[in-house]
């Protein structure tokens with residue numbers, strides 16, 4: 001990584017928006033301040049006193065440096081960025097550990113378990129659900145366990161086409177090591193640059209394969225997890241019907257059952273054939289029907305992203321009067337133009353108008369990667385930017401989207417005193433349903449942003465759960481989605497999860513407050 005990781009916001013400090021860019025971006029919104037909130041220097045932060053110290057044998061892998069603690073205090077949700085900008089770092093970990101190998105992880109867990117110190121596994125820290133922020137005072141101290149030192153591709157099996165990869169490898173780091181062998185993992189969440197394999201596995205992340213290979217789960221062959229009671233390593237198998245899958249217990253476990261140290265992952269040949277197109281729709285409902293038809297066609301596009309008119313305008317893919325369907329196909333073995341033509345044909349048969357130029361595809365892609373920096377710039381201007389995502393079956397999709405708009409607009413207006421913007425896009429589609437992703441933009445007042453955000457978030461979550469849409473399709477549960485998750489999860493399963501937690505983490509030190517109490 002060339003550049004300095006921002007301690008308060010997304011990505012690299014050098015890539016953050018300038019003050020002028022922040023002001024320009026918020027210019028169209030009423031009631032925003034004249035200047036952006038300044039970014040505090042780490043030296044100005046009132047970090048809490050460090051309460052614990054590691055044994056001498058671990059001193060070399062543990063840091064209590066202020067910049068390191070500040071940088072590990074939050075994930076990267078909007079509310080995290082605002083609190084960091086306000087210098088509210090009372091939840092900073094006492095210590096941050098950087099294990100060099102798995103033996104260090106074992107030693108750190110042994111010490112923490114004995115000392116009653118909470119351990120928060122930390123990959124890239126890109127959680128948007130409070131997954132890496134310990135809140136509470138039931139433990140003697142808090143240790144953030146940063147896996148970034150475990151970032152190697154250890155082995156490649158070209159016969160089975162799989163690779164053994166350490167959990168702390170960020171997306172670009174693992175791809176750089178696979179590329180010379182001709183392989184790719186091809187898991188590209190929007191947070192790809194600053195998130196890790198371990199974080200993806202622990203949260204069951206969604207990449208930007210829109211169909212078929214959406215979740216990281218699809219690529220897992222076996223996993224190695226250090227739990228407080230021993231190392232759990234599954235056999236490398238292409239499939240197995242031998243009882244419940246041990247890997248499925250740890251996929252999505254969000255650091256509460258153990259620390260994932262490495263995994264054998266199915267890799268793929270690098271694609272050499274690519275083609276993409278954009279199709280415009282005057283009617284959003286017709287566009288939804290078209291996407292459903294494509295998702296059920298067994299064509300399996302790599303990209304199948306529907307942007308409503310507001311979202312298309314926001315990303316520069318269209319002028320705000322049309323919805324845009326971005327379709328993409330990739331293959332390592334055969335040209336894909338014919339599959340693209342078939343998918344575009346399906347969209348056209350639902351009233352879509354194929355675009356002549358590829359401008360919309362390019363505009364969407366570059367805006368997409370720049371989006372988190374823009375969100376942070378808006379946060380500095382006291383603009384509320386909330387995103388939430390879900391999934392539901394096709395029979396309920398349009399009803400759900402209509403309900404979100406109809407019910408959330410009045411809530412935003414009541415809370416902020418002004419109308420807000422609600423945009424929707426489909427990030428992933430399955431044959432039986434889409435994953436709608438909503439962006440809410442509302443004006444806030446300096447000082448009230450987090451409270452307003454939390455109120456909008458609570459109202460949005462309530463709407464989703466009441467419609468039996470998932471409280472999260474790919475952003476994990478963490479601490480912030482607990483109310484929705486507690487309702488979505490069947491009670492016998494909750495009992496089984498609690499029992500697994502007690503068995504694997506008897507001292508209750510692993511990421512307390514996440515997923516279960």
Ligand SMILES: Cc1cc2nc3c(=O)[nH]c(=O)nc-3n(C[C@H](O)[C@H](O)[C@H](O)COP(=O)(O)OP(=O)(O)OC[C@H]3O[C@@H](n4cnc5c(N)ncnc54)[C@H](O)[C@@H]3O)c2cc1C
Pocket residue numbers: 010075076077120121122123124125126127128131132147167168188189190191194195196197198199200201202203204205206207253254255256258259260261372474475476478511514
């Ligand atoms: C701008 C932005 C875009 C995003 N886009 C996407 C997206 O497209 N798709 C998507 O799925 N998510 C997305 N996210 C959310 C986030 O990036 C994912 O949840 C990601 O999988 C987290 O990876 P990480 O390495 O940053 O994990 P962290 O944020 O460090 O941790 C996430 C959770 O996993 C646990 N954990 C981390 N590493 C380990 C480990 N080795 N062993 C055990 N537990 C561990 C942590 O304790 C925590 O509970 C986005 C977030 C942001 C800020």
